[in-house]
Amino acid sequence: MQLKPYARNLAVALSLALLAGCSSGGGTQDGSMDGTRGGAGSGVAGSGVSGSGVSGSQVGGTGFGSGTAGQQADGRIPQQRTIYFEFDSDRIRSEFEPVLASHGRYLxxxxxxxxxxxGHTDERGTREYNMALGERRARSVERFLSVQGVSPSQVEVVSYGEERPAVRGQNEETFAQNRRVVFAY
Structure with a gap:
């Protein structure tokens, strides 16, 4: 009975092909931190990003979440589509709550x-741990949106862990840019 091992190998190969296909898209094409295309003229205070990283105020908290950051009055998708997390945390930072509220309102x-x-992480930690942490981050955003009245059928969660960094580097500035959840409409 050679059919059973053959069928098992075929199932494993198809599963791996499916996983490889699922991981081929996503992330921002231009590497901008706020998830918008082009960065300039995005309407988000403090959203300028240089190739060498970000200033401490942008990821540190004062560049996002003040005033009406990410909010759209005309029913368009909010411009700021990325929120950031502290190291090894899935807790939503208070400066990103207005951004999440605007996405909740839009949805x-x-x-x-x-x-x-x-959900994304920086490269520190094992691959398995980072996949789980990326999912926890995305799930905490999903819970926030649910409390805002967004239907669960409108939201899908995926974790890329450390596999799709926004920027590459070995310092705290680059790590901070990779600890994120991206809204992909």
Missing amino acids: RENGNARVVLQ
């Missing part, structure tokens, strides 16, 4: 809209 007002919450 509630547009019942046909769907979003994929992409």
Whole structure:
């Protein structure tokens, strides 16, 4: 009975092919921290990003979440589509709550809209741990949106862990830019 080992190997190969296909997209193409294309003119205070990293105020908290950051009055998808996390944490930082509230408002007002919450980590830690942490981060955003009244059918969660860094480097500035959840509409 050679069929059983053959069928098992075929199932494993198909599963691996499916996983490889699922991980081929996502992330921002231009490497911008706020998830918008082009960075300049995005309307988000303090969203400028240089190739060498970000200033401490942008990831440290004063560049995001003040005033109406990420909010759209005309029903468009909020411009700021990335929020950041502290090291080894899935707790939503208070400066990003207005951004999440604007996404929640958009999703509630547009019942046909769907979003994929992409959880990311920096490269520290094992691959398995980082996959779990990326998922926990995305799930905490999903819970926040749920409390805001967003339908669970509008939200999908995926974790990329450390596999899709926004920037490459070995310092705290680059690590901070990689600890994120991206809203992919």
